[in-house]
Amino acid sequence: MTAPDGDPDSAPLGRHEGRVHISARHRGIDAATAVHLALHIPNALFSLLIVIAVSLLLGQLTALSPWAWTGLWSLSGSLAFWRPAENVIARLFMGMHHPTERELARLTPLWHEVTARAGVDASVYTLWVEESSDINAAATGGHMVSVTTHAVEQLPDGQLAAVLAHELGHHVGGHAWSALLAYWYSLPGRLTWRLLHTVVVRARERSRITAEVIVLALIAGAVFAVVITNGLILLLVAAPFLIRAVGRHAELRADRYASGLGLTTHLTALLSGPLATEGTDIEDARTTGPWAVLARLLASHPDSRARLYALRRHSERQH
Known part of the structure; x- marks a missing residue:
């Protein structure tokens, strides 16, 4: 895509000159990833208890002990790094497809430019496209980088490169694989909570038990759980808020990574232009209802103003 002449938001993307030095390490674990994994330990342990309970039942019904x-479930997370499994996840669960020839012609030069600046082997990761009218992208699993069709078709080269660099930052920092593993190993616990919620709602609908009785029973159960666990169960309550806070920090780290690849101008243009309204639904809620604080604490991404401010501060420190 050719940028409109004289448009400051569509500054041309410079090209990497000279040799490309590929780093021996393509991904690691940064502070956000380490804290994110640590915060998921209570959820994972709760899920493990659920899996053991189910395994005891299955052991009675099948030949496997x-x-x-339990061991099969413990090892199942490794499938997140197996490319055939990623292909199934991308196609069936995330609605993605491999880029068409036209999309590939647009994405490949920009992806090679970004990875050359980062010193990363471009072939380590696989590009995917999601059919969507939104400007969005995602880094998933061990190797997937996806962008929406609207981003591919509408963004200037520099801004699309900034999007790709941001997602590469998630991979290099370990945010992508840790998020998928955390989701998978906490899934039994989440499904159990949903099942309990459904049972309580159905019991309420089919009986004369009042809402007050249910609330009192839940409070009594919660107090009992706090006492017998010496308060450790409170980590399950606080964990969602802390996990989302770490997730927002990871987004800012990915922005800094893209900035470090020389894409500050393009990322700034993206955040102040096409993504300028990101997070405005939370801003509206803050002025209209008491749930705004809760919505803000549970937001998965910082709003565009926060990202721009953090990016500007980062650039000032670099200079």
């Missing part, structure tokens, strides 16, 4: 079922 309960520990074999």
Whole structure:
């Protein structure tokens, strides 16, 4: 895509000159990833208890021992790094497809430019496209980088490169694989909570139990759980807020990564232009209802103003 002449938001993307030095390491674990994994330990342990309980039942019904079922579940997370499994996840669960020839012609030069600046082997990761009218992108699993069709078709080269660099930052920092593993290993616990919620709602609908009785029973159960666990169960309550806070910090780290690849101008143009309204639904909620603080604490991304401010501060420190 050719940028409109004289448009400051569509500054041309410079090209990497000279040799490309590929780093021996393509991904690691930064502070955001380490804290994110640590915060998911209570959820993972709760899920493990659920899996052991189910495995005991399956052990009675099948030839496999309960520990074999538990072991299979424990090892199942490694499938997140197996490319055939990623292909299934991308196509069936995320609605993605491999880029068409036209999309590939647009994405490949920009992806090679970004990875050359980063010293990363471009072939380590696989590009995907999601059919969507939104400007969005995602880094998933061990190797997937996806962008929406609207981003591919509408963004100038520099801004699209900034999007790709941001997602590469998630991979290099370990945010992508840790998020997928955390989701997978906390899934049994989440499904159990949903099942309990459904049971309580159905019981309420089919009986004369009042809402007050249910609330009192839940409070009594919560107090009992706090006492017998010496307060450790409170980590399950605080964890969602802390996890989202770490997630927002990871977004700012990915922005800094893209900035470090020389894409500050393009990322700034993106955040002040096409993504300028990101997070405005939370801003509206803050002025209209008491749930705004909760919505802000549970937001997965910082709003565009926060990202621009952090990016500007980062650039000032670099100079």
